[in-house]
Each structure stands twice: as structure tokens, then as C-alpha cells.
Amino acid sequence: MNGDSGVVTERRARAGRAIAGLFCAAILLKLGLEQTVLRNGRLELAKRIIPSPRAFDPGPGPICASGGEHLADSVVRYTVWVDPAAYSSDEDRERVASKLAPATGVTCGRVLAEVSRPNSRFRHIARRADRATAERVANLDLPGVHIKEEIGRTYPFARLAANALGCRGVENEGLEGVEALWAFALDGYAGSRPVDRDYSGRRILGIPERGAPPEPGDRLILTLRLPLQRVVEAAMDDLWTKNQPESATCTVLDPRTGDILALSVRPNFDPANLRQAMPEERKCRQSFDVYPPGSTLKTVIVAAALDAGVITESSRFYCPGTVEVGKKPLGCWGEWRTKGHGWLTPDDVIAKSCNVCAAEIAMRLGADRLYRFLDRMQLQETLCSGLDGERAGIVLPKSEQRIRGIANIGFGQGIDVTDLHMLAWYGALANEGRMYRPNIVREVRRADGRLVGRREPTLLGQLYKPKSARLALRFLEHAVENGTGATAKIEGVRVGGKTGTAQIYDPATGQHLDEYIMSFIAVAPIEAPRFVVFVRVVRPKVGEHGSDTAAPVAKRVLEAAINLSAAELAGEQPTVEVAGRTAPDAQDPS
Ligand SMILES: [Zn+2]
Numbered sequence: 175m176n177g178d179s180g181v182v183t184e185r186r187a188r189a190g191r192a193i194a195g196l197f198c199a200a201i202l203l204k205l206g207l208e209q210t211v212l213r214n215g216r217l218e219l220a221k222r223i224i225p226s227p228r229a230f231d232p233g234p235g236p237i238c239a240s241g242g243e244h245l246a247d248s249v250v251r252y253t254v255w256v257d258p259a260a261y262s263s264d265e266d267r268e269r270v271a272s273k274l275a276p277a278t279g280v281t282c283g284r285v286l287a288e289v290s291r292p293n294s295r296f297r298h299i300a301r302r303a304d305r306a307t308a309e310r311v312a313n314l315d316l317p318g319v320h321i322k323e324e325i326g327r328t329y330p331f332a333r334l335a336a337n338a339l340g341c342r343g344v345e346n347e348g349l350e351g352v353e354a355l356w357a358f359a360l361d362g363y364a365g366s367r368p369v370d371r372d373y374s375g376r377r378i379l380g381i382p383e384r385g386a387p388p389e390p391g392d393r394l395i396l397t398l399r400l401p402l403q404r405v406v407e408a409a410m411d412d413l414w415t416k417n418q419p420e421s422a423t424c425t426v427l428d429p430r431t432g433d434i435l436a437l438s439v440r441p442n443f444d445p446a447n448l449r450q451a452m453p454e455e456r457k458c459r460q461s462f463d464v465y466p467p468g469s470t471l472k473t474v475i476v477a478a479a480l481d482a483g484v485i486t487e488s489s490r491f492y493c494p495g496t497v498e499v500g501k502k503p504l505g506c507w508g509e510w511r512t513k514g515h516g517w518l519t520p521d522d523v524i525a526k527s528c529n530v531c532a533a534e535i536a537m538r539l540g541a542d543r544l545y546r547f548l549d550r551m552q553l554q555e556t557l558c559s560g561l562d563g564e565r566a567g568i569v570l571p572k573s574e575q576r577i578r579g580i581a582n583i584g585f586g587q588g589i590d591v592t593d594l595h596m597l598a599w600y601g602a603l604a605n606e607g608r609m610y611r612p613n614i615v616r617e618v619r620r621a622d623g624r625l626v627g628r629r630e631p632t633l634l635g636q637l638y639k640p641k642s643a644r645l646a647l648r649f650l651e652h653a654v655e656n657g658t659g660a661t662a663k664i665e666g667v668r669v670g671g672k673t674g675t676a677q678i679y680d681p682a683t684g685q686h687l688d689e690y691i692m693s694f695i696a697v698a699p700i701e702a703p704r705f706v707v708f709v710r711v712v713r714p715k716v717g718e719h720g721s722d723t724a725a726p727v728a729k730r731v732l733e734a735a736i737n738l739s740a741a742e743l744a745g746e747q748p749t750v751e752v753a754g755r756t757a758p759d760a761q762d763p764s
């Protein structure tokens with residue numbers, strides 16, 4: 175090719191581009207950003223859409239809070255890809271890379287590597303980019319660069335409840351959390367469409383158009399109350415900064431139904447920026463973490479002992495500081511190891527959190543009754559809360575258990591639980607002994623609003639007799655009024671609560687480390703409990719006990735929960751929207 179004809183060709187191409195550009199702008203205005211194909215420098219609107227089956231996917235349905243607010247939603251996204259065969263020289267490739275990189279936010283080196291792939295006709299540059307990126311790329315008018323419309327996921331409240339909601343992968347598949355566990359309902363049916371066009375959009379003759387229509391995914395309505403969830407997130411942000419723990423959880427349960435009203439985890443992550451999220455940051459720790467509860471378990475064991483009739487409200491126990499159990503010393507905590515608590519009634523065992531007396535109560539209960547009770551507590555079962563990654567608690571089989579192990583369970587060591595179990599057991603204390611399934615998913619509805627299924631409150635069983643539950647609740651109130659729970663006191667509200675400080679066991683060395691899990695579990699209002707708040711703080715850098723780390727968070731959350739109006743807490747009935755995706759870009763904050 176000589177110089178002149180090269181100039182003419184270039185000029186024609188430019189004129190062609192200009193005309194095609196105007197034509198395209200008009201179409202863009204009319205149709206929105208349609209699939210565009212840029213080939214040999216000439217922009218032409220694709221012979222309609224490149225028939226990726228996913229282009230027909232209506233996308234997963236939204237995940238909503240109880241008031242209908244969309245916490246996760248489907249939006250139209252744009253995938254930018256290149257056909258490396260469109261470039262014949264290194265200059266071409268470098269030119270494309272230098273323009274495409276800033277437009278897509280991908281590094282120049284990576285774009286260059288993709289456009290330089292031999293024997294490939296399809297390389298992704300950016301997956302599920304936003305509309306602005308797609309428009310920037312389309313305006314560059316580069317040869318061999320293509321844009322494909324796909325369905326992506328957006329989280330309008332970013333990190334809010336992220337560890338429960340979970341995330342989706344590059345193929346928009348549910349990876350973790352509610353997104354994964356409930357994918358069977360959330361994911362739409364993409365519809366079937368035979369491959370009747372080649373990758374460049376040309377019709378393959380002889381294959382008729384046929385297939386089934388797509389169906390949008392179902393809508394999931396959670397039990398979370400958005401106003402309360404916001405309070406919990408703010409309280410956890412402050413805890414994260416102030417106490418600098420390795421991890422922390424905060425959960426609010428309605429003991430009358432088992433509804434999880436709010437839950438938050440630190441560290442957390444931004445589900446829209448998965449690449450920056452470490453696996454540790456994505457765990458839903460309420461269901462996943464299994465750990466020794468420490469002293470928060472004392473109330474549960476004391477209630478069981480009241481129930482079994484092995485102790486009464488006026489029983490007395492003696493703490494000399496340290497006793498010998500199973501030929502090993504068993505000491506009380508802190509200075510009490512040497513001083514001893516002296517004579518205590520069960521309410522003071524809880525209020526002063528005495529290890530020696532709690533161990534004595536567990537031993538009075540005995541292995542047989544204790545293990546029957548652990549069965550009733552469903553310790554070694556998962557509770558089917560609707561959260562992903564749920565685990566069962568752990569305890570040695572009864573046949574392997576020695577007297578020392580029974581004593582340790584009395585103060586929450588030598589037994590591993592999850593937050594969900596603790597919430598269910600305290601929920602039962604707060605609800606006349608009735609234990610409800612902790613639950614995060616309320617309803618599944620079709621896109622047109624039809625009800626598919628509703629998870630009604632599920633009674634798991636009568637964990638304690640009503641009388642024992644009421645008594646234990648009074649002990650909890652006593653602990654806040656006169657004991658270790660004092661930092662959770664709220665003016666004008668009857669609050670009950672128990673601290674916990676569990677030493678972390680290192681299975682590698684068989685030793686307990688000088689590191690702690692600090693927790694606080696609160697119930698209010700005592701006369702008719704509506705809330706159980708559980709806060710757990712793992713290895714805080716700042717803070718000595720559950721009372722100065724977890725209890726202030728529980729107090730702040732309880733205060734907010736009590737002050738929220740009934741309507742805000744009821745979670746208004748979700749408003750039903752019209753079938754199909756709901757104004758995707760309007761919902762998309764990016
Ligand atoms: Zn003691």
C-alpha cells in the first residue's frame with residue numbers, strides 16, 4: 175500500500191466514522207447503550223446483540239430488609255472485551271492498550287497482555303463495568319474492542335450487613351452468604367436460546383429461533399430492620415476503632431419470634447469490591463465462628479440446674495478462691511483466685527461471675543442431666559437460621575468426659591458454641607423458656623409479588639420451665655444492677671446482662687493463651703423482653719473485660735432499639751413491585 179492510497183483510505187475511514195458516530199449517537203439515545211461492535215476502525219451498531227445466553231438473563235432477584243429496602247439488587251453492567259486477531263502490529267496493540275487502560279481503569283500492561291494473546295479471538299478486559307466506563311470505551315472508537323451487556327449485582331448500602339448478605343463472583347454466581355445459600359430462589363432462569371449466531375453476531379443459517387422465555391429470580395425479604403441495623407453498624411465502627419479487636423460481632427434477636435433484627439461483623443467488606451476483600455473479612459461470624467463462650471454460659475447452666483431441681487433460689491455455695499477438681503486446681507478469676515468470693519446464692523454467682531460456684535453447680539447437675547440438657551439446647555446441631563456457613567457447637571462425648579470437664583462447662587470452658595446458639599438460649603431465658611429458631615429470612619416472593627414461601631417463627635422447644643427462665647432473668651437484672659454488668663445500665667429501663675471473658679486455647683501447644691474472647695449478652699426490657707443483644711469481641715488490643723469492651727456496645731444498641739418506634743421495628747409490609755428488574759440504574763449508587 176503506497177502513501178497516497180493510505181491517506182485516502184484513512185480519510186474515508188474517518189468520514190465513515192463520523193457518519194457512523196452520528197448515527198450511533200442517535201441510536202444510543204433511543205436504545206440506551208446497545209451492544210456495539212467496533213471493527214476495522216468503523217463503528218457499526220452490532221447486527222443486534224451478541225447472543226451471549228447471559229444477555230437474556232434477567233438476573234437474581236433483590237434481597238430486601240423487612241421494610242422492603244433493597245440491600246442487594248440486579249443492574250445492567252457492561253463487559254469490555256477484545257479480539258486480539260484485530261491487530262497486526264505491535265504499534266496497533268500498544269495504541270489500543272494506551273487508550274483502553276485509562277478508560278477502563280485496567281493497567282496498561284494487562285491490556286497489552288490481553289490484546290497480544292495469539293490464537294485467541296476473545297479476551298476480557300473489564301467485567302461488569304458501569305455505564306460511564308462503557309460509554310468512555312465506546313467513544314474511543316477502537317478497532318477490535320467490543321462491549322457486551324450483562325447483569326451485575328449492586329449493594330446500595332455498601333458494607334451494611336455485608337457478611338450476612340455475602341457476595342457474587344465474576345459470573346454473577348452466589349459465592350457466599352445469603353447470596354449463595356439462597357441462590358436457588360434468587361437466581362432467575364436465563365431462558366433457553368439456541369446458539370444461532372457466531373461470536374461476531376452473524377446468523378448461522380439453518381438453526382431456527384426457538385427457546386423458553388427467561389424468568390426473573392425471586393425476591394428475598396429478610397428479618398433485618400434497617401434503622402436498627404444502621405445503629406449497630408455505627409456502634410461496631412466505633413468499637414473497631416477504639417478496642418482494635420481481631421474480630422467482633424453484634425447481633426440483635428427478638429426472643430418472641432427468633433427474628434434476627436440486626437447483625438454486624440468486623441472486619442467486614444465491600445461486596446462491590448471483592449478483589450480487595452480477604453476471605454477472613456467475608457465470614458459471617460455469627461454462624462461460622464465456634465468458640466468457648468466463657469461466663470455468659472453460667473446463666474444457662476444455672477437455669478438448667480434450677481430446672482432440674484438440684485439448686486434453688488436460696489441455695490448457697492462457697493468460693494474459697496481456688497479448689498481442687500480432678501486433681502488440678504480450679505481458680506476463680508482475677509483477684510478472687512486468692513481472696514475467694516465466700517458464700518454466694520445463685521443470683522450472686524451470676525452477678526459476681528464466680529467460677530468456683532458455677533463449676534459446683536455444673537457438678538451438682540451431673541453428666542447425665544447436663545448432657546440431656548445439651549441435647550435439648552441443640553448444641554451439636556445447626557439451627558437453620560438462613561445464614562450461610564452455619565456450624566454446630568462442640569463438646570466431648572459424654573463417655574469421654576471427666577469430672578473436671580463437667581466443672582469447666584459450668585463457666586463456659588471446654589465447650590464450643592456459635593453466636594446463634596447463645597442467642598437462642600438467651601432468647602429462651604427471655605421468653606418463658608421457649609426457644610425459637612434464630613431466623614434471618616422472612617419471605618420469598620416472585621418478582622410480581624406472589625408469595626412463594628414464608629418462614630414462620632419456629633419453636634424449637636421448651637428449653638427451661640417458665641419459672642426457671644423468669645428466675646434466671648432476675649439474676650441477669652441483678653448482674654447489671656449490682657454486678658459485672660453495670661456498664662450496660664440504662665436509665666429508666668430494666669436491663670439484664672452477663673459478661674463473658676474466655677481464654678483462647680491453642681490446640682497446637684495444648685495451652686491457654688494470654689488472649690481473650692470478651693462478650694456481653696443483654697436482655698431488655700426485663701418485664702417483657704423484646705430484645706436480646708449479643709456482642710462478642712475477639713483479642714481486643716484495648717480493653718480488659720466484657721464489661722469495658724462489649725457491654726458499652728450492647729447498651730448503645732439496646733437504647734436505640736427501645737427508642738425506635740413500633741412501626742420502625744415492625745418492618746412495614748414490603749411494597750410489591752412490578753415484575754422484572756426495577757429501574758436498575760436508578761438504584762445504582764456507582
Ligand atoms: Zn469465686
